[in-house]
Amino acid sequence: MMRTHFFVLVLGLSTFACNGDADRYEDIQKLRALGVLSDKAVVEPSTTATPQVVTLTFYAALPHGDTVTAEPYQDTATSSGGTPATLTVNAGTAVVETHASFDLYHVSGTLNIPPVDALVFRGLDQNATVKYGIKLTTKSSGSQNIVGSVVVYQSGAAQLKSLAAIPTVKITAPAKSAALSGKQDIVAAASTTGAETLRLGWFVNGGEIKNRNAAATTWDPIKTTGAVTLVVTARGAKTGAFALDVIDFTAN
Amino acid sequence: MASTCRRWPWVAGTLLQATLVSLWTTKLQAQTPAVGAPMTPATAATAPAAAATSTVTLKVRIKGSGAPVSRAEITMPDGKKLFTGKDGDVQLNLPTGDGQIRVYRPGQEPELRDIAELRGKDRVEIFLLPATPTDNEVIVRGEKRPEASRKTITIAEAVKVAPGGDPAQIPKLLPGVQSRSFSPDIVVRGSGPADSLYRVDNYDMPFIFHRIGNLSVIPPQMLADVEFSTGGFGSQYGNVTGGVVVLHTRSDVPETPKFEFKINIPFYSALYYETPVNDGKDLLAASVRRSYLEAFLPLVLKKSGADLTVVPFFGDEHLYYYHPTDDGHVKIIATHAYDGLHLLFPSDDATSPSGKATFDFKTSFELIGVEWKKSLDKDWSMTLSPNVFNNDNVIDVIDNNIDIKVRGIVVHADFTRKLDGKNRLYLGSELGYGVANIYVVAPVIDNNDPFFDPASAPKRKVSETATYTSAAGWVATDRYLGDLLLTPGIRPFYYSQMKKGGYDPRLNWRYQLDQDNSLKGAVGQYSEAAQFQDVDKVFGNPDLKYIRSMHYILGLETAWSDRWLSDVQVFYKEINGLVRSDPVTVKNNNGKLISSGFELFIRRNVTERLFGWVAYTYSRNREQDAPKKHYHDGQYDQTHVFNLVGDYKLTPIWDLGGRLVYHTGDTYTGVDHSVYNANLDKYQAREGLNTQPYNQRLPAYHELDIYAERDILFDTSKLTWRFGVEYLALQRQAQGVRNNYDYTKTTYFRGAPPIPYVELRGAI
Structure with missing residues (x-):
């Protein structure tokens, strides 16, 4: 009956809208991957004379007091393109920066780029990708399998210069260490000299962000009070070149 | 954000519908024509004493639709039977004396009317109510069809x-x-919704169901039956x-x-x-x-x-x-x-x-x-x-x-x-x-x-x-x-x-x-x-x-x-x-x-x-x-x-x-x-x-x-x-x-x- 589908439609959509706050993407309550910073946005294939090596720094949010182990990870997906390569986790590079509501963890690894005959160049841009993966495991906050790709262009390709830039991003509102009440505008300034657009992503330890992919949006504390840690990430749409910024403030 | 589940407004809808029925009923009562037109004074003046015969046109109808009832059986007090015509009408010569007529059609409740009630009127409408349903006769049989399914x-x-x-x-x-309850589409012996054919007569409608309304696009009053085959159908259907x-x-x-x-x-x-x-x-x-x-x-x-x-x-x-x-x-x-x-x-x-x-x-x-x-x-x-x-x-x-x-x-x-x-x-x-x-x-x-x-x-x-x-x-x-x-x-x-x-x-x-x-x-x-x-x-x-x-x-x-x-x-x-x-x-x-x-x-x-x-x-x-x-x-x-x-x-x-x-x-x-x-x-x-x-x-x-x-x-x-x-x-x-x-x-x-x-x- 029509009445049935009316109720189903409203019930379904209301559930979608009403229950989403229970598990929101931007809410950090456990180990959460934030992104991967590569020291090179794009790279060329290795040669015997010039092996290409990329250093990757893996960023994650970590609840206070927990510890992390890192090990290489092989993605099981067969549909995503790219040449797999084994990551070497660099011992002694794990760093934990303490922030108000969670720690910022990062660890580095090294990726050897294969030679040209081991790569598959495709698409209008004629680029190849090299896949990597790392698994971060904590004692009590779960684990994260992080995968990504490094973009490779043939030696002499124009993109090796036009896409070489690493972006920057900075949170311009609210101010660091501010004490604030109620809904807040949150603003980030992101830029790159590379020929690609940037995707932004906000993370926070409570409340709700209206549009977590917008450069300027609002944060609603809902019931969150006390220390708040806010993170913004920026990544290149073509290369994945990465940057992040973190601030702490207090919600009254 | 606190979310609340509110009750749906069907109660309000029910009250509104009840109001509409009340208004509808009042309007119909005002419009229902008076049956059995009274005699004109001239007719009354010349009407013989109560014992004299008279004629009346009986109009037999189905209650609820007003459709005329043809071949309705009218049994007179002396046992004589008359039948209504195609238009549901019959002319009765009312006998002298008292008695009742019985109006009946299979599927309807019989109606009894006193002769005295009919006397002196030109036309009388009788509306037959539906009879208590029986299980005696099969109306539609599931027919054997030459196609297997x-x-x-x-x-x-x-x-x-x-x-x-x-x-x-x-x-x-x-x-x-x-x-699936929420979708009108059907899966037939494993074949997906897009792999079945829906037609109205010989017309392939671009869509047969309203995507939003979940009703088919043809109102049921225009249809006679629904024919359905789960497979093994004849050569007249394809693709x-x-x-x-x-x-x-x-x-x-x-x-x-x-x-x-x-x-x-x-x-x-x-x-x-x-x-x-x-x-x-x-x-x-x-x-x-x-x-x-x-x-x-x-x-x-x-x-x-x-x-x-x-x-x-x-x-x-x-x-x-x-x-x-x-x-x-x-x-x-x-x-x-x-x-x-x-x-x-x-x-x-x-x-x-x-x-x-x-x-x-x-x-x-x-x-x-x-x-x-x-x-x-x-x-x-x-x-x-x-x-x-x-x-x-x-x-x-x-x-x-x-x-x-x-x-x-x-x-x-x-x-x-x-x-x-x-x-x-x-x-x-x-x-x-x-x-x-x-x-x-x-x-x-x-x-x-x-x-x-x-x-x-x-x-x-x-x-x-x-x-x-x-x-x-x-x-x-x-x-x-x-x-x-x-x-x-x-x-x-x-x-x-x-x-x-x-x-x-x-x-x-x-x-x-x-x-x-x-x-x-x-x-x-x-x-x-x-x-x-x-x-x-x-x-x-x-x-x-x-x-x-x-x-x-x-x-x-x-x-x-x-x-x-x-x-x-x-x-x-x-x-x-x-x-x-x-x-x-x-x-x-x-x-x-x-x-x-x-x-x-x-x-x-x-x-x-x-x-x-x-x-x-x-x-x-x-x-x-x-x-x-x-x-x-x-x-x-x-x-x-x-x-x-x-x-x-x-x-x-x-x-x-x-x-x-x-x-x-x-x-x-x-x-x-x-x-x-x-x-x-x-x-x-x-x-x-x-x-x-x-x-x-x-x-x-x-x-x-x-x-x-x-x-x-x-x-x-x-x-x-x-x-x-x-x-x-x-x-x-x-x-x-x-x-x-x-x-x-x-x-x-x-x-x-x-x-x-x-x-x-x-x-x-």
């Missing part, structure tokens, strides 16, 4: 028990069919591997005009009018339906605190003309149907600062069709059915756009030749031509690009005009060899998007074991052209081949009595060349499906008192996605499906009925783990290395829907209240699964709670 359900049955009172959804309650649903329009002319309305708050209203024309020889009918959800829904959502905007709407209008001739008929149908939806909802893929994404959808079509049925001579008859149509589809999702307009003409021509005895020869053709204007702005899916994100991938713009042609012919014959009926047939075809043709040979047979038992079966090939988007040079693979299926069916039909029929079947169906995604060619024909099972159908034929049926299906549907890969459970696989349906007329004005549905839970592919894709800042599901598709199953589903109907009869009109509850279940049923953002939590998406409803219909 075909079943026919009358509209009278369908409007009572079908979901939504919608005859087109009756197949959901028949064997061989999987269904599908699943089933065939045909809604037959009516072929009768009413005696009097009728106007019906339906008010369903807060969803839609419907008006229907039919009248005999051309001196009562022809039927003209018109119908209009329109939703008004869009006015109520935003208010409900706002009050519930939901952070979204939903504006759905749908409607349809129809004109239908039926002209019977001495050797056939002419039918003309003109239809306009439309659906639309505007959604504004919070989404991670939103590009606006508000964080909300938009979804706009509108589809509509207009169709004009003519059916001309004629006997050419004593042996040949012909049915010619041309139709023209125009179909618009617009979808806007975030910043993607699809706009497809199709105009076309299709002509069906069917010929039947009587051979010797009951043997027949059937010939037919189906020719179609269309023009499609396609405009698409969307990302081309590239699974090999690890940075591919549909939300932000570069868009491809495609703007083109394409023409298509379709041509099919068919030949079949009914050959009786004693008690064995063989119906071999062949169907050649060509569909321009495939750039090649083919042919499907088929055989139906039936063997009459004895008077009550028939053994029947079918074997045949059923081919289907790939969808247009799958052969598109940008979004698909132009080199795809036809999808081919083979059907094998064996069954036994038994008439246990004139009340009870049973139909038991086993079936095996193999479909090769199913379209699958391909990393190199975009699409390929590597998919395969094997569907096999057993069906039981027990039918209680319709009497005045009762009708119903039980349908049970056991089936296994296994798929293979590429050669040499393992078979796995299919996307559509409900192992057990059970439907119990019935309607019982308690009294002449009270009906009770309902349907009980049970089926094994639907399959879905479980998520073994997830990864965080740093390229996209998104979590992606991953299956285990040995995970098969559709390896998980929802809990079994059950649902009970019950209703009561009560007629309120006025002299020339009727109101019908329908009260009921839908989605009664031991707990809210799982309809699907949803995962949280990182696939660490899987919850069931639960269906609706029990929903009580009230509906009011009226007929004048």
Whole structure:
């Protein structure tokens, strides 16, 4: 009956809208991957004379007091393109920066780029990708399998210069260490000299962000009070070149 | 954000409907003409003493419609019997003295009237109430049909028990069919919703169900019956591997005009009018339906605190003309149907600062069709059915756009030749031509690009005009060899998007074991052209081949009595060349499906008192996605499906009925783990290395829907209240699964709670 589908439609959509706050993407309550910073946005294939090596720094949010182990990870997906390569986790590079509501963890690894005959160049841009993966495991906050790709262009390709830039991003509102009440505008300034657009992503330890992919949006504390840690990430749409910024403030 | 669940406003709707009934009743009482016109003073002055004879015209009518009752029996006090004419009238010579007349017609309650009450009046109207229903006579028998899996359900049955009172959804309650409560689409013996054929007579409607309203686009008043086949159908149907649903329009002319309305708050209203024309020889009918959800829904959502905007709407209008001739008929149908939806909802893929994404959808079509049925001579008859149509589809999702307009003409021509005895020869053709204007702005899916994100991938713009042609012919014959009926047939075809043709040979047979038992079966090939988007040079693979299926069916039909029929079947169906995604060619024909099972159908034929049926299906549907890969459970696989349906007329004005549905839970592919894709800042599901598709199953589903109907009869009109509850279940049923953002939590998406409803219909 029509009445049935009316109720189903409203019930379904209301559930979608009403229950989403229970598990929101931007809410950090456990180990959460934030992104991967590569020291090179794009790279060329290795040669015997010039092996290409990329250093990757893996960023994650970590609840206070927990510890992390890192090990290489092989993605099981067969549909995503790219040449797999084994990551070497660099011992002694794990760093934990303490922030108000969670720690910022990062660890580095090294990726050897294969030679040209081991790569598959495709698409209008004629680029190849090299896949990597790392698994971060904590004692009590779960684990994260992080995968990504490094973009490779043939030696002499124009993109090796036009896409070489690493972006920057900075949170311009609210101010660091501010004490604030109620809904807040949150603003980030992101830029790159590379020929690609940037995707932004906000993370926070409570409340709700209206549009977590917008450069300027609002944060609603809902019931969150006390220390708040806010993170913004920026990544290149073509290369994945990465940057992040973190601030702490207090919600009254 | 605290969310509250608010009660739905059906109480307000019920109160409004009650008010409407009150106003309606008052208006009718004011309008009801006084019967038995009083004598004029002149007549009274000249009237003899009470003992003198007089004449009166008796007008016998059906209460609730005012339709004249022909052949009503009038028994006079002296036992003499008279009968009303075609117009329901009879002239009575009233005898002297006292006494009573008795007015009676089978199916109606007898009326007694005193002679004294009639004396001195020129005309008296008598309205007969419906009689207490009996179980004595079968009104409609489940007929034996030459095709192995075909079943026919009358509209009278369908409007009572079908979901939504919608005859087109009756197949959901028949064997061989999987269904979902929230969707009118059906899965037939493992074949998906797009793999079955829906027709109204010989017209392929661009869509048969309102996407938003979930009702079929044809109002039930224009229909006579619903014919449904789950497979093994004859050569007259093609280009599908699943089933065939045909809604037959009516072929009768009413005696009097009728106007019906339906008010369903807060969803839609419907008006229907039919009248005999051309001196009562022809039927003209018109119908209009329109939703008004869009006015109520935003208010409900706002009050519930939901952070979204939903504006759905749908409607349809129809004109239908039926002209019977001495050797056939002419039918003309003109239809306009439309659906639309505007959604504004919070989404991670939103590009606006508000964080909300938009979804706009509108589809509509207009169709004009003519059916001309004629006997050419004593042996040949012909049915010619041309139709023209125009179909618009617009979808806007975030910043993607699809706009497809199709105009076309299709002509069906069917010929039947009587051979010797009951043997027949059937010939037919189906020719179609269309023009499609396609405009698409969307990302081309590239699974090999690890940075591919549909939300932000570069868009491809495609703007083109394409023409298509379709041509099919068919030949079949009914050959009786004693008690064995063989119906071999062949169907050649060509569909321009495939750039090649083919042919499907088929055989139906039936063997009459004895008077009550028939053994029947079918074997045949059923081919289907790939969808247009799958052969598109940008979004698909132009080199795809036809999808081919083979059907094998064996069954036994038994008439246990004139009340009870049973139909038991086993079936095996193999479909090769199913379209699958391909990393190199975009699409390929590597998919395969094997569907096999057993069906039981027990039918209680319709009497005045009762009708119903039980349908049970056991089936296994296994798929293979590429050669040499393992078979796995299919996307559509409900192992057990059970439907119990019935309607019982308690009294002449009270009906009770309902349907009980049970089926094994639907399959879905479980998520073994997830990864965080740093390229996209998104979590992606991953299956285990040995995970098969559709390896998980929802809990079994059950649902009970019950209703009561009560007629309120006025002299020339009727109101019908329908009260009921839908989605009664031991707990809210799982309809699907949803995962949280990182696939660490899987919850069931639960269906609706029990929903009580009230509906009011009226007929004048």
